[in-house]
Amino acid sequence: MAERRDIDRKALLDAFDRLGKAAAENGTIIEILVYGGSALMFASNFRYSTGDVDIASLGDSKPEWFDAAVAEIAKDMGFQEEENWLNDAVDFHLSRLATKDDDHWLYSTFPRIGESEGIRVFVPTAEYMLALKLKAMRVLDPSKGEQEKRDIQNLLEVNSVRDIESAMEILGKYFPVSAKHDDKRFLMKQLFNFERSEDDAPFYPVRGL
Known part of the structure; x- marks a missing residue:
């Protein structure tokens, strides 16, 4: 095996x-x-x-x-x-x-x-994927936090999100109650960058075989 x-x-x-x-x-x-x-x-x-x-x-x-x-x-x-x-x-x-x-x-x-x-x-x-990640918000998990943070950061860029409220709007589209939680806004402010990267831009989704 x-x-x-x-x-x-x-x-x-x-x-x-x-x-x-x-x-x-x-x-x-x-x-x-x-x-x-x-x-x-x-x-x-x-x-x-x-x-x-x-x-x-x-x-x-x-x-x-x-x-x-x-x-x-x-x-x-x-x-x-x-x-x-x-x-x-x-x-x-x-x-x-x-x-x-x-x-x-x-x-x-x-x-x-x-x-x-x-x-x-x-x-x-891309929108729904970002909403799912924001709802879970496992960025403080000792084993998965860093990977989750990278995923969310890339999805923010894929969705052209430039501020916290835009991110919360996407979250609220799918999870209205979760979008009202101030703890998510706090983590977004502390952990994420809303500037567009110039190199190695992420993309999703793309059909790939």
Whole structure:
């Protein structure tokens, strides 16, 4: 068995190729909404690894073969989170005001090579992704804080946000109650820069195969 490891972009794409192939072989097309660092890994130029993959729950649309395929991929590829590398516990943190059609974007279909598609992967729009990160605001987390700070800083620039109130307006679009919290404004003022960088500008989303 391979050494347990975080998931980089190549491994993430390969894993979804395998999952998409399994879906196609079972005559199924599954739509998966991907969030967090994994969505940024798919569709940005500023996130490179993750421990697991946050997805919206498939609910009743999850086929019987799905969990076994997920576990087999984890075992073969040596993912750190093992069979839990595909995590659907994120539903609680999503906005009930967001819709798939208006607030998500089709990143790609899988497998990437072949005539039959099995999985369609959607990622949040840049606005919705920023709102999700601002709601969680895990910048003080000892293990994830620095990465979260970098993600938010890049998303502020991607969304052309130039002041705190503009950031709060985006947050309020999806999470009206969270946008009223003064602690978020305080952290924004202390930790983030609202000037546009001249070099190595971040981008998101971008379709990439």
